[in-house]
Amino acid sequence: MRIFDPHIHMTSRTTDDYQRMADSGVRAVVEPAFWLGQPRTGPGSFTDYFDSIIGWEPFRASQFGIRHHATIALNPKEANDPRCRPVLDLLPRYLAKDGVVAVGEIGYDSMTPAEDEAFAAQLALALDHELPALVHTPHRDKARGLQRSLDVVKESGIDPGRVALDHLNEVTVAAAKDAGVWLGFSIYPDTKMSPDRMVAILREYGPERVLVNSAADWGKSDPLLTVRTAEAMAKDGFSEDDVDRVLWRNPVEFYAQSGRLDLSDVTDTGATFAGNSILRGGS
Amino acid sequence: MTTLDDLRTTLAGNERLTEDLDRVREKPEAVGGLFPAAGRRYGREPLTDGWTTDEAARALLLAGSPTEEVLNAYRYGDTAEKLAVLKALPLLPIGDDGVPLLEDALRTNDTRLVAAALGPYADRLEPDAWRQAVLKCVFMGVPLAGVHRLHERADAPLKDMLRAFAAEREAAGREVPLDARNLLDETQEA
Structure with a gap:
């Protein structure tokens, strides 16, 4: 079994986690830029963080045979702090990187005017840099937040097939699926989604455009819940091919739209995508 | 070159x-x-x-x-x-304007950056910084073969540092990398 975790904050995780992930079949991860537990107070704090998720963290991951890519953005919560917003001007430098495969996490936290502005501006950056977009949906007032996110995506002109809406659940999945975006689900120990609830959603809505992630970070979370979900799928009668599709080929297909996903040095991937073993552009 | x-x-x-x-x-x-x-x-x-x-x-x-x-x-x-x-x-x-970049690379724990900081431009590093960088390579397992002008620049203070490093490793029952051992032998002869 090979696992691609399309959303995990490895900067908050230990080397023990990397070892357990590698031992369990996790071969590739994407680390989206987001908030840390402690609010930041300026652009320099962001750029050091961005440097870490495009520099030090891929190096750490490589020591365990795990391929690490990143997504870059000003997250919605900190978009509300005027001291942080100047980081928007520095984003183009980072969105040009080989290892950056999407703009994200963008979207809404509290649905403020400042969040509106940062969300729209960063969807425009995704278009400029020919990158997909990873959109965080709010944890509070979720259904309304989802609808508003879909409206902003539509207004931006970006192809919905290049957008993933994350942290979906039973209440929000249908509207997202109707809009034609990719469907991201975060599997958590107590909150968000569980492996069994995920399996039920896969039964009802099918495996097309579904992305399953652990979104593991500095809170109570578990980097192996992707693996537990794959096991729950198998137990429920999904084929090996379905499991591989959801836990590997779907995230590969989504992020390969960047033209920068490079899995050439990942072992045991066993297959190619669209006939290419090297997925980044120009190959 | x-x-x-x-x-x-x-x-x-x-x-x-x-x-x-x-x-x-x-x-x-x-x-x-x-x-x-x-x-x-x-x-x-x-x-x-x-x-x-x-x-x-x-x-x-x-x-x-x-x-x-x-x-x-x-x-x-x-x-x-x-x-x-x-x-x-x-x-x-x-000129010397790139020296702070070498110093930055040498502060990292990424073996590729540390190794790359010891190319020909490292001639501009002060002797103390250069010796520490060489010792860091040995410590991190970066091969010394890539260090520019290693044999010309390896001096008595570097020899002392390497000897202390080797003693510490031996006391712990750990290996001393062969390239460091060779450099030590060579500078002892000099």
């Missing part, structure tokens, strides 16, 4: 690069978007003398840029970009 003119000759047929170098001449800040995209824009094929196309193209982009943009390319670079800046440093007309 490979020169900028060698790289220019080798990449003369890369039309996209030629156009981009003209762009940078007119608008130096354009290098901020072009430098990270070098692999995607100009290719990654190996050239002669241990250079790849993207590394060589990056060196030429920097050669046409003011020092501030060279420093920014490193400051905002991912690891491959930082490695390309370090590799280009001895070819660039920037």
